[in-house]
Amino acid sequence: METREIGLSVLAETKEERGRRVQVEKGVLSLNNQFAARNRERLKAAGVTALNILSSPGSGKTTLLARTLQDLAGKYRMGVVVGDLATDNDAQRLRAGGVTAVQIQTGGVCHLEAAMIARALDALKLDKLNLLFIENVGNLVCPASYDLGEDARIVLFSVTEGEDKPLKYPKMFKSAELVLISKTDLAEAAGFDHGLALESLCQVAPQARVLEVSARTGSGLEEWYGYLRGKLG
Amino acid sequence: MHELSLVQSILEIAQDYARREGAVAIQTVTLRVGALSGVEPEALEFAFETARVGTLAEGARLEVEWVPLAAYCEGCSKKFAVDNPFGIALCPDCGQVSAEICQGEELQVAYLDVI
Numbered sequence: 649m650e651t652r653e654i655g656l657s658v659l660a661e662t663k664e665e666r667g668r669r670v671q672v673e674k675g676v677l678s679l680n681n682q683f684a685a686r687n688r689e690r691l692k693a694a695g696v697t698a699l700n701i702l703s704s705p706g707s708g709k710t711t712l713l714a715r716t717l718q719d720l721a722g723k724y725r726m727g728v729v730v731g732d733l734a735t736d737n738d739a740q741r742l743r744a745g746g747v748t749a750v751q752i753q754t755g756g757v758c759h760l761e762a763a764m765i766a767r768a769l770d771a772l773k774l775d776k777l778n779l780l781f782i783e784n785v786g787n788l789v790c791p792a793s794y795d796l797g798e799d800a801r802i803v804l805f806s807v808t809e810g811e812d813k814p815l816k817y818p819k820m821f822k823s824a825e826l827v828l829i830s831k832t833d834l835a836e837a838a839g840f841d842h843g844l845a846l847e848s849l850c851q852v853a854p855q856a857r858v859l860e861v862s863a864r865t866g867s868g869l870e871e872w873y874g875y876l877r878g879k880l881g
Numbered sequence: 882m883h884e885l886s887l888v889q890s891i892l893e894i895a896q897d898y899a900r901r902e903g904a905v906a907i908q909t910v911t912l913r914v915g916a917l918s919g920v921e922p923e924a925l926e927f928a929f930e931t932a933r934v935g936t937l938a939e940g941a942r943l944e945v946e947w948v949p950l951a952a953y954c955e956g957c958s959k960k961f962a963v964d965n966p967f968g969i970a971l972c973p974d975c976g977q978v979s980a981e982i983c984q985g986e987e988l989q990v991a992y993l994d995v996i
Contacts, residue, residue, distance in 0.1 A: 667908050667909075667994040667995065668902070668904070668994070668996070669992055669994055670898050670899065670902050670992060670994075670995055671991075672894065672895070672898050672989075672990040672991060672992050673989060673990075673991060673992075674894050674898075674989060674990050675989050676887055676890050676891055676894070676912075676988045676989060676990060677887075677890070677988060678894075679890065757883070757886070759883055789919060790919070792919050793883070793918070793920075793988070815967040815969075816967075818917065818967050818968035818969075819919045819968070822917070822968065822980075822982065850978065851967075851971075851978055852968060852969055854978045854979070854980040855980035
């Protein structure tokens with residue numbers, strides 16, 4: 649009996665010698681978060697409010713931004729950073745109104761990272777701006793994990809995507825300060841159930857304010873512009 | 882899918898700490914992954930197997946400590962577990978929805994076993 653106990657303790661000691669435990673306790677995204685904190689400081693020092701605009705592909709981010717830039721031209725000094733896997737079509741479309749738009753081609757990366765934004769900020773004249781829209785890569789999963797240094801996140805979901813979008817992507821919707829239900833002009837054709845969508849949002853993202861907009865008809869845009877006015881204080 | 886870039890960060894952190902300890906190899910990397918971290922452990926493991934080649938963690942195992950979601954109910958001054966798959970945080974006592982997630986967003990390298 650005694651021998652067996654000794655045997656066991658010898659085994660344990662051997663295991664101890666073979667492997668040592670090193671405590672780390674470090675966030676996997678800590679490097680990104682450092683860049684984000686630096687971006688946030690830089691934007692704040694320049695007096696720029698930065699909004700991270702997120703949605704799945706085709707929810708109408710660029711259309712809403714193009715209309716917003718057009719309607720608010722002269723009111724605010726606006727700039728845009730646009731992320732896409734490839735092409736600079738969106739930046740070209742947004743520049744049409746005379747606004748500075750920096751395109752980030754992520755080359756296959758499914759989200760924007762804070763370091764990419766830091767480089768984009770170098771390319772913008774921050775002291776000439778007071779409102780910066782960051783149009784993220786269309787994706788409701790990965791961009792949710794990456795802080796860019798923004799003041800607030802705005803998540804769009806269009807009436808053609810289904811009322812249960814918030815249930816499918818809770819992490820993204822929980823991080824939103826504002827949710828914009830877009831393309832409301834198509835709601836009837838899409839058989840969109842407003843009540844059901846609002847219920848999903850209330851449950852998954854009780855922190856978020858919700859507005860319904862159509863960049864095509866202009867419906868709901870006054871409330872959206874009111875939100876922007878509030879952000880600029 | 883951004884698991885590969887996450888795994889590259891994990892390997893950088895792990896190797897950094899292992900080198901500081903004068904280790905010659907990493908046997909295990911243990912992660913702490915929250916239910917609302919946005920990460921799929923299986924996809925992480927798959928990416929890890931590819932990315933570990935040529936690093937101190939070449940022969941390492943990836944272990945995951947799963948952290949369930951928990952929220953705080955202000956009305957009841959109480960933390961509660963959220964077992965709803967959609968992350969809907971309903972207080973079991975008062976039935977109110979809580980916006981205050983207090984656990985489950987973790988994505989950390991917790992510790993390593995090295996030689």
